[in-house]
Amino acid sequence: MAGETNRGTDRDAVADDRALKARHRALWASGDYPAVAAEIIPSLGPELVAACGVAAGDRVLDVAAGSGNAAIPAAATGAVVTASDLTPELFDEGRRLAGERGVTLEWVEADAEALPSADDSFDIVMSCVGAMFAPHHQATADELIRVARPGGRIGLISWTPEGFIGHLFATVKPYAPPPPPGASPPPLWGSEDHVRELFGERVADLSMRRRSVRMDHCASPLEFREYWKRNYGPTIAAYRFTSEHPERVEALDRDFLEFLTVWNRSDDTGSTAYDAEYLLVTATKR
Incomplete structure (x- = not known):
């Protein structure tokens, strides 16, 4: 009876994980992440x-590659590139962009927490604001290390908790669906201590540098709010979650606009500027 109970529990865990990943796939397929x-x-x-x-x-290997914002430039160097992502709906635009650049690469549907690659398969394993969104950080870190060859390089760009995107998530969080059990907040990947804990002694030459990218695409905070609502999966999910409660939608609109107004660094009417901090991590697998 105990064995049957354990098998039932295992089946439930597998089913729960599949349902979770299906929700994540749907989230990133919504909106227009390639535009972002x-x-x-x-x-x-x-x-x-x-x-x-x-x-x-x-x-x-580019993990959580999306439409190839890192994978395509990597292929342009002459590297042999595999772009993997849980959301294959993003690949069509990636293939189109790769065609424009005249490069070829392999596109593979894959979960960052269970990569379909053998141990020690790649010279370089990287992820650009992608793997950070897999819910279980240790499982993801273990996979990034597993598929890199000894002496191979691991590289990550992740938004920091203290930066613009970290605060964007904090603003939206009270209106968003609750995270699944055991999930870690994505911006924790932008914390140096967290990365050290995840990788442990399995890497050498660990370098972590905080940098920022300026976002100045929209003319006003209001326009930028609507941009996020239209194109970015996590923001879309929050608005969908509150859609049956008009007062909460109104509150989210208000809080989001206030956040974007406060963080706008442009002094010129008709323009915006947001400096989004990220953590650039590179390491070598021992």
Whole structure:
């Protein structure tokens, strides 16, 4: 009887995880994340590729690659690139962009917490504001390390808790669906202590640098609020979660606009500027 109970518990855990990942896939398939990557943070992918030292012939895995904002620049170096993501709906735009650049790469549907790759498969494993959104951070870190070869490089860009995106999430959180049990907040990947704990002694040459990217795409905080509501999956999910309660939608609109107004660094009417801090991490697998 105990064995049957354990098997039942295991089946329930597997079913729960599949349901969780299905929700995550739907979240990132909503809106237009490729537009966000191209219009708001186009510089981050090439920066990560340069930080990892990607070169011709390197076997590269981009985890949670989205539409390829890092994978495509990596392929442009002559590297052999696999772009993996839980949300294959993003791949069509990625293939189109890769075609425009004249590069080829492999696109693979994959969960960052259970990558379909053998141990020690890649010279470089990287993720640009992608793997940080997998709910279980230790499982994700373990996979990033597992699939890198000994002596291979691991590179990450993650939003920090203290930065613009970290505060955006904090603003939206009271209106968003509750996180699943055991999930960690995505911006924790932008905390140096958290990264050290996740990687432990399995990496060497761990470098962590805080940098920022300026977001100045919209003319006003109100326009930028509507941009996030229209294009960014986590924001869309919060508004959907509150949609049956008009007073909460109104409160979210108010709080979101106030946040964007306070964080606007532009003094010029008709423009905005937001400096979004991120943590650039590079390491070598022992």
